[in-house]
Structure formats: structure tokens, C-alpha cells
Amino acid sequence: MKKKTKIITAASAVLGCAVAACGVFAAYKHKAEAFTPSPDEWELTFEDNFDTFDKTKWKVNMHGESNIRRAAYHSSDDDIVFTKDGNLHIRTVWKDGVHGEGWYTSYLESSQSIHKEYESDPNYKGFSQTGGYFEIRCKVPYAKGIWSAFWLMPDNEIAFSENDIQWSGEDGLEIDIMESPNVYQKSKRAQNQNIHVIHADGYDEKLKTIRSDSIHVPHMYDEFHTYSLLWDEDKYTFFIDGKKTWETKHIYENRDMGICKVPEYLLLSTEVAGSIEDGKIYEGKVRNGNTGKLEDFWCGNPADNDKSKSYDFVVDYVRCYKRK
Ligand SMILES: [Ca+2]
Numbered sequence: 209m210k211k212k213t214k215i216i217t218a219a220s221a222v223l224g225c226a227v228a229a230c231g232v233f234a235a236y237k238h239k240a241e242a243f244t245p246s247p248d249e250w251e252l253t254f255e256d257n258f259d260t261f262d263k264t265k266w267k268v269n270m271h272g273e274s275n276i277r278r279a280a281y282h283s284s285d286d287d288i289v290f291t292k293d294g295n296l297h298i299r300t301v302w303k304d305g306v307h308g309e310g311w312y313t314s315y316l317e318s319s320q321s322i323h324k325e326y327e328s329d330p331n332y333k334g335f336s337q338t339g340g341y342f343e344i345r346c347k348v349p350y351a352k353g354i355w356s357a358f359w360l361m362p363d364n365e366i367a368f369s370e371n372d373i374q375w376s377g378e379d380g381l382e383i384d385i386m387e388s389p390n391v392y393q394k395s396k397r398a399q400n401q402n403i404h405v406i407h408a409d410g411y412d413e414k415l416k417t418i419r420s421d422s423i424h425v426p427h428m429y430d431e432f433h434t435y436s437l438l439w440d441e442d443k444y445t446f447f448i449d450g451k452k453t454w455e456t457k458h459i460y461e462n463r464d465m466g467i468c469k470v471p472e473y474l475l476l477s478t479e480v481a482g483s484i485e486d487g488k489i490y491e492g493k494v495r496n497g498n499t500g501k502l503e504d505f506w507c508g509n510p511a512d513n514d515k516s517k518s519y520d521f522v523v524d525y526v527r528c529y530k531r532k
Contacts, residue, residue, distance in 0.1 A: 241452040243438060243445070245341050245529045254318075254335040254474075254528035258296040261289065263329035266316040266476075279482025279491050279510060280311040284328070289314045296523040300354050300478050302515035310489050311480045311510060313354075319473040321363045336363035336471035341529040343436035344476075348388035349519035350399075350429035352508030353481035353492050355389035356521035358435060360472040374409060375416075377458045377465035380472065382407040385446065386435035388428065389479075392508030400428045402435065404446040404454045408465055416465065420446065420454035432524055441467060474528075478521045481505035 256265055268284035269275060275282045280300065283289070288299050300313040317323065320334040327334075344358040362380025384405040393399045404420040425433055425448055438445040444467070446454040458465040482491045482505060492509025493502040513519070 242450050243436075243447050243452065244450055245343075249532055250341065250529040251532050252527060253337060253340065253530050255525065256296075256527075257294060257525045258291045258523060259294055261291045261296070264331045264333050265335065266318055267323060267326040267328065267332070267334070268316055269314055269326065271315070275307065276484050277315065278480050279484060279489050280313045280478075280480035281305060281307040282314055283312045284314060285312075288312055289316070294524065296476070296521075298356070298476060298478050298521040298523075299518050300349060300351070300480060300520070301518040311354075311491075313478045313480055315475070315477040317361075317473055317475045319361075319363050320471075322365060334473065335528065336473040337528060337530065338469065338471045339439045339441065340531065341436065341438050342385065342474070343434055343525075343527050344386060345432050345434045345524040346386070347432050347520075347522040348386075348429055349478065349521055350391055351510065351513045351519040352391050353505060353510035354391075354478060354513065354519055355387060355507065356478045357384060357388070357475070358386040358526075359384045359475045359477070360437070361475060362468070363471045363473045374414060375460075375463060375465060377406070377408040377416075377467065378469045380470045381409075381468055383437060383439075383444065383468075383472065385437045389507040390422075391429075392506075397424060398422075400425055402428065402448060402453075404437075406444070406456065406458060408458070408460070416460045418456060418458065418460055420456075423448060423453050432522075439468070443467065474526060476521070476523060476526070478519075480510050481507055482510065 256262060268289055269282045271277050271282045290297050298314050300311060302311055305312050318335040320336050342360065348356045360383040364380060386402055388402065390399050390401050401422040402425050403422050406418050408416045433449050436447045443455055443457045445452060458467060482489065483494050490502060491511040492505045494505050496503050
């Protein structure tokens with residue numbers, strides 16, 4: 209349980225400083241290399257168009273008995289996770305639910321080798337893959353302190369355990385293909401941006417993070433866009449709307465971390481900034497490990513949103529491919 213807890217509570221924990229520290233905008237509309245997985249070269253290995261919710265593909269709500277992550281209760285109820293008009297909705301909403309009054313949201317994953325206790329269907333298959341092409345088409349919620357993500361994690365217990373191998377990205381890592389935490393920013397242009405991030409070697413002092421520039425995505429909260437990763441043997445290449453936005457061979461501080469050689473599974477999540485201590489919710493606050501004081505969460509306070517509204521991560525599809 210210790211390992212699992214560590215993975216769950218730490219995943220994406222450092223995203224904040226990653227994005228906040230990065231003020232550079234990169235355009236992707238011009239001079240960008242285009243990519244589409246052609247049927248001649250690529251085999252479709254996973255597809256969910258979300259015409260219905262398929263429990264053989266996804267596990268929901270993997271946060272243990274507490275069902276709490278940051279400042280939100282996690283739920284698999286059909287008012288929080290549902291399909292409508294061919295889209296998946298992961299809804300974030302303030303309500304008086306089964307855990308009491310608070311933010312409710314959810315978190316889907318497709319792991320095959322871990323978190324088996326959260327499989328809710330006897331025919332669960334899930335999905336994980338080493339290398340290939342991974343694409344989502346989605347719209348993200350426009351809300352302060354609330355952000356969605358499409359990311360990959362290693363389908364094993366090794367990569368983020370105490371036995372993790374230092375200076376290696378080969379034994380598994382976190383790959384954030386799409387994240388949308390920027391509504392706290394003042395300008396519309398700064399709000400409409402995505403960043404691609406790679407976290408390796410766990411989340412403690414060993415953590416090694418590299419990231420793209422912030423990439424402007426016009427109308428990313430109002431319109432569907434595709435966000436994708438091409439994971440080759442020698443590099444990762446990221447795309448938005450089929451145009452190349454970032455490429456990396458995973459060099460960290462001039463050291464070659466290598467490219468992942470183990471299967472990774474899919475995650476679709478919405479996060480609500482804040483923390484819960486002794487059952488009390490601290491919206492938009494997080495305790496500083498050094499000073500012991502509660503401080504403002506970097507990406508805004510969810511309390512600043514209209515709590516009579518709901519905030520949806522809307523996913524048209526997720527598709528994955530392997531080279532033939
Ligand atoms: Ca769809």
C-alpha cells in the first residue's frame with residue numbers, strides 16, 4: 209500500500225512549479241511538422257470513442273477508501289463520470305454528496321498490471337503499451353485551480369518505488385501529454401496554453417523533470433483539440449492538432465536518461481487544487497513542507513469559481529497505435 213499511496217499522492221505533484229516557472233510561449237500553427245498515423249504503417253491498438261462508458265477499458269476512482277485527492281472527493285457516480293453525445297465527461301462540481309459538501313470529480317486509468325482492486329468489471333482488459341502513438345481529442349474545463357490531463361504512467365510498481373534506478377527514464381516515467389492548469393493566468397493568451405512534461409525517478413528528491421515551452425492553443429476551453437505523443441525508441445515527439453510542438457531525447461542536465469522500455473498505461477484526470485487534512489478541506493491551499501504553513505496553491509483557488517456551475521473535461525476519443 210505504501211508504494212501505491214506514494215504513486216497516487218505524488219503523481220503530477222510538481223506540475224505546478226513546472227508550468228508556473230515557464231513563461232515562454234511557443235506557437236505551433238506555423239512551420240510545424242505534421243503527423244498522422246497512416247493505416248499503412250500503423251496498427252490501431254486501442255480506441256475508445258465514448259459512445260458508451262466501457263468498464264472493460266477503464267478503472268474509475270482509484271484513491272483508496274478515502275476517495276480523496278488534493279481538495280476533491282473522487283467518485284464513479286454517473287453524475288460525475290458519464291458519456292453523452294459520443295463524448296466522455298469527467299465532471300467537477302461542488303455538491304453535498306456521499307462524503308459531505310465539497311468538490312467531486314474523477315480519475316480514469318487503464319492499468320493492466322497494477323491497481324487491480326479497482327477493476328469494476330469481470331471482463332476488464334485495460335490497456336498499456338511500450339512505444340507507439342497516443343492521441344486524445346478533448347475540451348478542458350475553464351476554471352481556476354481545476355485542471356485536466358491526459359498522461360501516461362508505468363504499468364509496474366518499480367519506477368516510482370524506493371528501488372527506482374537513478375538517472376534512468378527507461379524503467380518507467382510520467383509523461384504528461386496534455387495539461388490545462390492555466391485559467392489562473394491574467395491574459396486570455398496565457399490561459400490558453402498547454403505544456404508537455406516528463407517526470408522521471410519518482411517524486412522525491414530524485415525527481416527529474418523536463419518540459420516543453422508553454423504552447424498557445426487557441427480556444428482550448430471552448431473547442432476540441434487533439435494532443436498526442438509519438439514515442440519512438442530514441443525520442444518522444446509531441447503534437448497538438450497534428451502539428452509538432454515538442455521533441456525530446458530525454459536529456460536531463462546533459463545526461464541521457466534514455467527512453468522508456470516498459471509498458472505505460474493511460475490516465476484521464478481532473479485535479480482540484482488544495483488539500484484535505486483531518487477531514488477538513490483547504491481549497492486552493494497546500495502545506496509548505498519546509499515552513500509547515502498553508503500557502504496558496506500556485507494555479508488558483510477553486511473557491512473562486514461559481515460553485516453553482518459544473519466544469520467538464522470532455523473527451524471525444526482516445527486512440528493508440530503501434531508501428532506495423
Ligand atoms: Ca466520441
